[in-house]
Amino acid sequence: MHRMKWLLISLAALVFMSAGAEKLTFVLDVTENRSDEGQAIVAQLQAIGIDASLRVWQSTVLRDEMLAGNRSASTSDWGSAYFDPFDLAIPKLRTKDRGNYSFYSNPAVDEAFRIASTSIDDATRSEAYLTAQRQIFADAPLVFSYVLQNIEAASDNVRGWEPAADNSENFARASVIGSDTLVIGMRVDAIVTLDPAMYRDRDTEAVLRNIFDALTIPTAQGQVQPHLATAWRVVDPLTYEFDLRSGVTFSNGEVLDADDVVFTFERILTEGAIDGATSPRAGLLGPIDHVEKVDATTVRFVYKETFPQELVLQALTHFQIVPKDYLSEVGVAAFTAKPIGSGPFAYARGALDSQVVLEANPTHWNGAPELKSVVWQMMPEASTRIAALLAGEVHVIQAVPPDLVERIASVPGVGVHTALGTRSYQIELNNAAAPFNDTRVRQALNYAIDWDSILKNIYRGYADRLSTVFLPSGFGYAQDLAPYPYDPAKAKELLRQAGYETN
């Protein structure tokens, strides 16, 4: 009888306890390209007593769901075109900004971001970014994850080329032993256009950057160098002045001067300037007011608000200068069908969804390229690109999936080449709703996932851990901030503090 009573009491206690502390339960929503990773994560979370399950989505649909606040944990990725957190960390983590799928809001971080995107002093900007990173790290609004490397492959006969962090392909100094033509297998099924005002994707830009020149040019690692602009200075906090290289001509002989530069930017900044359509590129220039000509070889960029010089210089690498006279004379349609630029190569022929053929521009101001022609072959399937490289049909291929690297590495005569990536991958957590409105729970998830094992096994080591969503290749990166370590004990401890049962 006595025993029975104790049994009943302990049973009641058990029922009471399990009613009081439940497991952390949520669905991890992943995009289709990350389902393997998602499975590994869910298994790791389950091992410490988190009741996580997996669901796979098409990325566009998932983004809409996230923005509507319908999801609690979802994978996402965001790329940077600036080598600066300006277009990565800021849109992702500033209160109510465009990429803030986690609904994170911290006034201190917002203030740091404001300083970093408006100050014209590099030290101040850098300091603001460091402050923001430490605060974001502590708040753990997301599960900080990794940056994938940009993996490309090439024949050993290719010289003077390396993959770039931003997926651009610069063939101005490239050559191929035994061939005067270089063929590159592109990762996309089509580029968008040949009009430098009407695209937003990197693949179109990769082709256009070989046909046109910009005022500045990035190195493969993202450092800005002079190009059509030879020097620049700050006139006043809202105005930057650029000296243009003299003696530059377009491939039709037209001289490139300040009029062409002003024309190029007016097309982009004026609504409806491209036969009634508006360029989708204006946003890349920041809070610009207008571009004006000072004299034939000097232009000024005038801003509405202060905008850091480094960001202006980075932005300018993305704007290809077009010939005003030729374009005005033939019209947009004819120009898009047969563009004329001042770049190392000139457009010869092709179709945007199959192959684009460029021929060397022998009169390029920086010297004629060694190659006679470059062929951009659209090959959307990775296995086909690799087959074409192995068959000797192409010399360079983009986007080798990590699990197919082995196939290339084992064949003599071809090699894998990598560059730093510029895209942060993470898991968004809905900070505005339970269970992830509790910092301890978000931190717990950051401790609970063994990223090193995932990066090694799924991405074959071609990925690097991130401490936040700031990239090591970007400005103001906190070198000393180590990523959350894999610490399941700590994760369980934090979950218990937050009132959840663990294993």
Place this chain on the structure above:
Amino acid sequence: MRLTKLLERVLSAIPVALGVAVLAFMFLRFLPGDPVEIMLGDTQVSQQQLDSLRSQLHLDKPLLAQLGIFLSGLIRGDLGVSIVKNAPVAKLIGDTLPATIELTIATVLVGILIAMPVGIISAVRAGSWLDRTALSGALVGISMPAFWFGLLMILLFAVELRVLPTSGRIAATMVVDKTTGFMLVDTLLAGNLKAFGGALKHLILPALTLGVVFAAVLARVVRTSMLEVLGKDYVTTARAKGLREWGVILKHALRNALIPALTVTGLQFGELLGGNMIVETVFAWPGLGRLVVSSIFARDYVVVQAAVMLYALTYVGANLVVDALYTLLNPRISL
């Protein structure tokens, strides 16, 4: 009488196409995702810039107003301008369609060339080892994913043997002026036999990949209907008249057995003309399937709704041609 019937059928395709277009228009708008958001990608963009782009593309207007713009354009023969590519949709489809038609014709030819003899012999020698081999072969063909089979073909013929190119329609070194868009025709028109040979070589692997799968389906249909017809009285009569066996099979039996095969071929034709996205991707074949699928992912409504309408017309057209061919094969059938 027949001509009016034919005309009636052609005209009845118009409301079908329109209905499909409206349905496609509505369904696309129910898909989550905003084309402007997708197009602008990961960047700092102000709300004002987003709004101005949306209004330029009429995406800010109510659904019915957008439908009105689409339909009134349609009446004027204007399919609209692609949201992402800023090019007329008619041009985009016109650029990709010849590649798809070329591949479709080649595929159907490959399919018929394999399936007819295999199907007929299987039926005539039903139960023999030949028949059993053909049947199991057909089963493998139907079950095989085209994606995987295509890659195997590339690895064998392009990488190992190096007798055929991996992908594309023609080598970049060949300069072919575009007149019809059909590579085989354009190279012949230009009198460039070397380019013609090159284009033919590029066509072989994708056509084989799709053709083998189609042949597997077709061979089974031909076998079944041949078996049925061979048991009919008129075939026995023909044999009794002392006609030669192969004459009976090819002249008397096959003609009637062709009707189901024709149906399958017609449907296949309609389907292939939509473009096979997977095979087009594996072989980097710049056809309609790839255009449509990439437009769906980019939510480029304007391209997708026009393509869906074209699909509807293609199916109606293919069915019409099949029905017309029935009457030729069997005069008892009328339209």
